[in-house]
Amino acid sequence: MGDTGVNLAISTVIFALRPAPDGGAPTLWIPLVRRIRDPHLGLWALPGGPLLPEESLAEAAAHNLKSTTDVEPRYLEQLYAFGEPDRSPGDRVVSIVYWALVHSGEAEQLAEGENVRWFVADEVPRLAFDHNTIIEYALWRLRNKMEYSRIAHALLGETFTLTQLREVHEAVLGRPLDPANFRRQIESSGDVVATDQVVTGGRHRPPRLFRYIGSVDLGDTGPLSG
Amino acid sequence: MGDTGVNLAISTVIFALRPAPDGGAPTLWIPLVRRIRDPHLGLWALPGGPLLPEESLAEAAAHNLKSTTDVEPRYLEQLYAFGEPDRSPGDRVVSIVYWALVHSGEAEQLAEGENVRWFVADEVPRLAFDHNTIIEYALWRLRNKMEYSRIAHALLGETFTLTQLREVHEAVLGRPLDPANFRRQIESSGDVVATDQVVTGGRHRPPRLFRYIGSVDLGDTGPLSG
Numbered sequence: 486m487g488d489t490g491v492n493l494a495i496s497t498v499i500f501a502l503r504p505a506p507d508g509g510a511p512t513l514w515i516p517l518v519r520r521i522r523d524p525h526l527g528l529w530a531l532p533g534g535p536l537l538p539e540e541s542l543a544e545a546a547a548h549n550l551k552s553t554t555d556v557e558p559r560y561l562e563q564l565y566a567f568g569e570p571d572r573s574p575g576d577r578v579v580s581i582v583y584w585a586l587v588h589s590g591e592a593e594q595l596a597e598g599e600n601v602r603w604f605v606a607d608e609v610p611r612l613a614f615d616h617n618t619i620i621e622y623a624l625w626r627l628r629n630k631m632e633y634s635r636i637a638h639a640l641l642g643e644t645f646t647l648t649q650l651r652e653v654h655e656a657v658l659g660r661p662l663d664p665a666n667f668r669r670q671i672e673s674s675g676d677v678v679a680t681d682q683v684v685t686g687g688r689h690r691p692p693r694l695f696r697y698i699g700s701v702d703l704g705d706t707g708p709l710s711g
Numbered sequence: 712m713g714d715t716g717v718n719l720a721i722s723t724v725i726f727a728l729r730p731a732p733d734g735g736a737p738t739l740w741i742p743l744v745r746r747i748r749d750p751h752l753g754l755w756a757l758p759g760g761p762l763l764p765e766e767s768l769a770e771a772a773a774h775n776l777k778s779t780t781d782v783e784p785r786y787l788e789q790l791y792a793f794g795e796p797d798r799s800p801g802d803r804v805v806s807i808v809y810w811a812l813v814h815s816g817e818a819e820q821l822a823e824g825e826n827v828r829w830f831v832a833d834e835v836p837r838l839a840f841d842h843n844t845i846i847e848y849a850l851w852r853l854r855n856k857m858e859y860s861r862i863a864h865a866l867l868g869e870t871f872t873l874t875q876l877r878e879v880h881e882a883v884l885g886r887p888l889d890p891a892n893f894r895r896q897i898e899s900s901g902d903v904v905a906t907d908q909v910v911t912g913g914r915h916r917p918p919r920l921f922r923y924i925g926s927v928d929l930g931d932t933g934p935l936s937g
Contacts, residue, residue, distance in 0.1 A: 491762050493719050536717050538803055542794040566792045566807045568768035581792045625933040707851040
């Protein structure tokens with residue numbers, strides 16, 4: 486606000502699944518942008534920018550996301566507003582932060598540039614401002630949400646094998662899950678159902694494809710989601 | 712932000728338990744302030760104001776609360792940032808909204824003035840801006856939270872009878888609960904424990920006082936609450 490010297494910014498934590506750095510299992514990654522001016526010139530930071538007059542907050546976050554990664558979010562939710570007086574040197578900046586999930590298929594074609602790079606979410610370097618804290622909180626929110634909602638859906642295609650579904654859970658939670666236990670838990674939840682399709686490719690016992698039942702709101706913003 | 716014409720405000724939805732208007736059971740109330748300038752001159756609105764340069768967001772919300780109700784919050788949590796471009800006529804205002812629980816004992820001594828009045832939370836009139844939507848969302852958040860956390864604690868004293876605890880749940884949820892079922896559910900949760908005290912006052916079978924076990928963080932902001 487001009488008269489009290491408070492600036493408002495919108496930033497976005499973008500999660501996507503991509504193979505681990507060693508080419509292994511799907512892993513949670515986030516794109517960061519390099520600061521090209523002070524404060525914190527040269528450090529990596531969350532993508533963000535000012536709020537344009539005609540944009541809603543979510544539109545500004547989607548706009549961030551599109552200009553950083555060139556993909557549309559599968560899921561976008563407001564995370565939190567960060568406004569400690571000392572979080573930006575020399576300036577008072579309040580950041581309203583969103584978090585987004587990008588579909589893994591789309592994320593594999595993402596370009597990196599000199600000033601945009603993808604990092605394994607649990608292994609980011611020291612970032613500008615309080616952005617390490619923000620990512621830690623976004624990871625906590627995502628992991629919590631994985632336990633009680635269908636948020637994994639946003640990281641999968643319309644159909645998926647139970648192995649793919651488990652790999653999404655493992656990537657987000659950052660730990661391996663027992664395949665037989667996971668299968669039992671998913672089957673008893675009643676959330677997914679087998680389709681009459683299998684994975685093509687000539688294997689002797691091709692794995693079956695599943696889909697989520699019905700269309701359920703992925704978020705939990707209740708009256709705001711209508 | 713001055714240069715893009717976006718103004719930042721902090722508002723607070725304050726909940727307290729007070730007797731129903733007919734003098735009956737505890738009921739959820741919220742204080743509102745009358746607008747004394749345009750836009751929406753004369754309509755009721757959430758207490759709020761600008762963010763002062765030296766205040767954190769939560770400090771600004773607590774400051775709102777203190778200047779409206781003259782009590783300290785027992786619980787204060789960020790609700791959401793509201794920023795639709797058309798939510799304030801003639802101006803671009805982004806409101807970061809907090810919600811608070813005030814202890815019922817304290818709330819009974821609250822003064823009302825010409826421009827501050829308490830309303831039953833489910834029966835507010837048409838308010839300024841999008842404040843009806845904000846209250847609806849705050850109620851949804853509070854009711855959700857009641858189901859899976861100890862948030863009721865913030866509306867009670869250190870010790871309480873099971874009837875008082877049930878009345879808090881009934882007031883927040885807005886519906887009666889079966890006393891025997893409620894007692895079984897609370898006892899099996901392991902969250903509360905009987906003290907060796909009873910309610911004094913000379914009744915033949917004075918009700919026992921209970922307390923919550925241990926000290927548990929009431930919120931769910933994970934890494935942010937440290």
